[in-house]
Amino acid sequence: MSSRFHELIKAISKTSPSSEYLSETTHTSAVSLSEWRQLSSIMTDDKSATDTLNESHDQVSDRED
Amino acid sequence: MAKWRELYKTPSDSDKLSVILKLVGEACNIDCNYCYEKRKPKTSGRMLEASEVRNFLTYLGNHPLAVELHGGEPLLAGRKRVADILNVLQEHSLPVSIKVMTNGLLLDDEWLQLFSNTKLNVQIGISLDGDPDHNLYRLDFSGQTTSSLVEHSLRAAHQLGIDIGVLCVVHQRNVYDPEGVLHYFTKFPAIKTVKFAPCFDYNVEQHPTVKRSDSTLSLFSLNEDPEWSISPHEFSIFLNKSFDIWCKEDFLSSFFLEPQTSLLRSILGQIPADCHTSPRKCSYVVTLYPGGRITSCDELPAFLSLYTDSINETTSIDKALIFEENSHLLNEWVEQVLQKCSNCEYSHVCRGGCVAARQRLKSVGKDEEYCQYRISVIEHLRAMISETTLDFHKSRG
Numbered sequence: 001m002s003s004r005f006h007e008l009i010k011a012i013s014k015t016s017p018s019s020e021y022l023s024e025t026t027h028t029s030a031v032s033l034s035e036w037r038q039l040s041s042i043m044t045d046d047k048s049a050t051d052t053l054n055e056s057h058d059q060v061s062d063r064e065d
Numbered sequence: 066m067a068k069w070r071e072l073y074k075t076p077s078d079s080d081k082l083s084v085i086l087k088l089v090g091e092a093c094n095i096d097c098n099y100c101y102e103k104r105k106p107k108t109s110g111r112m113l114e115a116s117e118v119r120n121f122l123t124y125l126g127n128h129p130l131a132v133e134l135h136g137g138e139p140l141l142a143g144r145k146r147v148a149d150i151l152n153v154l155q156e157h158s159l160p161v162s163i164k165v166m167t168n169g170l171l172l173d174d175e176w177l178q179l180f181s182n183t184k185l186n187v188q189i190g191i192s193l194d195g196d197p198d199h200n201l202y203r204l205d206f207s208g209q210t211t212s213s214l215v216e217h218s219l220r221a222a223h224q225l226g227i228d229i230g231v232l233c234v235v236h237q238r239n240v241y242d243p244e245g246v247l248h249y250f251t252k253f254p255a256i257k258t259v260k261f262a263p264c265f266d267y268n269v270e271q272h273p274t275v276k277r278s279d280s281t282l283s284l285f286s287l288n289e290d291p292e293w294s295i296s297p298h299e300f301s302i303f304l305n306k307s308f309d310i311w312c313k314e315d316f317l318s319s320f321f322l323e324p325q326t327s328l329l330r331s332i333l334g335q336i337p338a339d340c341h342t343s344p345r346k347c348s349y350v351v352t353l354y355p356g357g358r359i360t361s362c363d364e365l366p367a368f369l370s371l372y373t374d375s376i377n378e379t380t381s382i383d384k385a386l387i388f389e390e391n392s393h394l395l396n397e398w399v400e401q402v403l404q405k406c407s408n409c410e411y412s413h414v415c416r417g418g419c420v421a422a423r424q425r426l427k428s429v430g431k432d433e434e435y436c437q438y439r440i441s442v443i444e445h446l447r448a449m450i451s452e453t454t455l456d457f458h459k460s461r462g
Contacts, residue, residue: 005449012329
């Protein structure tokens with residue numbers, strides 16, 4: 001299964017929908033762009049944080065080696 | 066309070082409303098075979114004036130607004146008129162967000178810059194049903210395909226760094242090819258969301274006052290459903306397969322899918338934006354037509370959704386929205402549809418779906434199939450969440 005999907009689930013769990021996008025009718029796909037921006041941003045931040053942690057871990061491991 | 070009432074709330078005085086401005090009524094520069102606006106009685110042919118929108122905002126009072134510029138094709142209103150209307154919306158004392166839903170044929174650099182330069186940050190949705198073969202119900206008045214012009218607009222948006230949400234109607238030309246549909250959309254980096262809307266067009270008729278092309282009329286067979294119509298069961302298979310492909314091919318990095326993302330939110334205990342998966346349904350929707358007619362959601366039958374024929378005849382939108390005035394019929398009708406949800410174990414996740422679609426399906430004995438489609442998609446997503454969580458924990462040892 002896609003690890004990106006897991007990131008998406010985590011990102012959704014971290015948000016609570018704001019009133020900004022609590023009103024989308026069936027007529028438009030445009031407002032889901034707010035959703036995309038919000039969740040993508042969290043997923044990117046999470047990935048950066050994970051990468052940083054992994055890099056730190058690798059550096060520690062290198063030093064220990 | 067009856068349990069179904071929790072699935073169909075009515076707005077308080079300060080709740081955000083979804084406002085649909087029909088800038089040009091049902092007028093359009095193309096003639097999609099399945100267009101629901103063109104099946105209704107012909108309207109005035111007028112365009113909305115900025116002054117009408119200003120009066121409308123006064124009428125709406127103290128509600129924050131999520132405005133959708135809609136049609137027909139809203140860009141037919143012209144840049145000057147749309148810019149004037151955007152200026153009026155900008156003057157509203159409470160927060161306003163703006164979306165425009167266009168067929169994309171006229172969406173050139175000037176339009177894109179007009180929308181992106183306004184302080185209101187207009188978000189753009191384009192209707193497109195997949196590749197040129199999937200998109201063959203979207204023809205112009207001479208029967209020619211419209212895909213190449215839409216593709217041009219998507220490329221122009223990308224060059225200007227503007228994100229686009231696609232509204233993809235699912236019908237007989239694309240329902241059996243979710244893979245082809247998704248692969249096609251990945252060719253356009255501007256696309257960030259794809260929303261699937263089903264053509265559950267049972268028991269629909271063409272109103273005789275609106276002229277339709279011979280090709281459209283030929284698709285309405287006597288005593289049969291129109292050629293493009295799909296069943297709820299077909300739609301559930303499409304959604305589940307498209308979701309699997311989206312995960313497997315990592316298209317998630319390109320765009321999000323709806324309604325799946327909203328249903329994921331709902332499964333995870335949140336209330337999503339999408340009205341089908343939220344208790345904020347038709348009573349949160351106010352539609353303004355040229356000439357002052359005000360209705361609820363335009364998916365509803367005209368006799369049910371009318372608040373008033375003239376903006377000057379109704380003194381309070383809040384009374385209309387909570388069914389104190391013309392909309393008592395709608396209230397009774399909604400109750401008939403949603404009562405079934407009171408005993409359903411999925412109601413806290415599904416939240417009732419679309420009442421207009423459900424009533425149409427109920428009239429042809431397919432209301433249970435609609436519920437089964439929602440349950441199938443919810444169960445599919447739940448299984449994916451469980452599998453992913455399990456994989457994650459395994460990978461962590």
